[in-house]
Amino acid sequence: MNPVKSYRVISRGISAQSSTLALLAVVGLLLAACQGSAPLPVATSPASDPPAAFVWEFLDSVKTDSSGSANANYLSPALQAEISSGHPIPELLAVQGQFKSFGVNPSQLLDDGQHALVTAVLNYVSPVLRSFVLYRVKGSWQIETIISYSQPLTEISTPISDSSQVVLQYVWDLASGAPDAAWSLLTSDSQALISQDQLSASASEAKQFSSTNLTLLSELQDRIIYEARLWVSLNGSSSSWTEGENLRFIEMMSTPDGWRISSMSKQPLS
Secondary structure, three states: OOOOOOOOOOOOOOOHHHHHHHHHHHHHHHHHHHOOOOOOOOOOOOOOOHHHHHHHHHHHHHHHOOOOOOOHHHEOHHHHHHHHOOOOHHHHOOOOOOOOEEEEOOOEEOOOOOEEEEEEEEEOOOEEEEEEEEEEEOOEEEEEEEEEEOOOOOOOOHHHHHHHHHHHHHHHHHHOOOHHHHHOOEOHHHHOOOOHHHHHHHHHOEEEEEEEEEEEEEEOOOEEEEEEEEEEEEOOOOOOOOOEEEEEEEEEEEEOOEEEEEEEEOOOOO
8 A cells, every 4th residue: 555655554353434433533532632731640550440540550560571571461462463573662662761650641432432542651851642542352451552752742732633643544444444535535646646446455465454653753834754663464465565564654744624644655754
């Protein structure tokens, strides 16, 4: 799948309708959940809020042991595969060293009832913000995607929130077998480079996409760049994807219709 070059995403085995509802709900949730002051460090798990408690317990375990052996049960199969392939938890969190303390915000349950968004602040010399997208599987939560930022942030602006939601929507549309909906999230210039049929054919080369990490690299008034890490399971041979981890750099442009994907590349974008 290659509006300009190519792109990486993840699926979780949910219906197209439920995934669309979930992503539409997330569009407002990142901003609502992340704006405002950073939470204070929490001494105990917020037991009355299961998704937030789940993230709290995960971060508490990472604070003690970040090897992955004690934390794998908190993560999706795709994130577990990332660890097995040599990416330790600090790398998945896009941090270096051990955070001194942390705090979590109350969770936001998405409309489908199966997804939740939890934001947390990891306190180093300066606090850094991380967002966790959780998915409920057989009554238990698991961390599916970790969203990070290239500079310490304690708030998320509307442009960042809106553009990240378009990236997630694009990924979830492809993962749910809705390439036409994904194609509509490209700029007109990108649509001129790849047809809906070509995008559908590229998506069909993979039987599963898993978005494990989304990192904001740069933000300008009308242009935002993300690094996306995808875990892909192939149907067979593929001209677009590699079995396992796929790294893509995604350029977003502000258009009259909102943020749209203008470029996807295997190489960093300047």
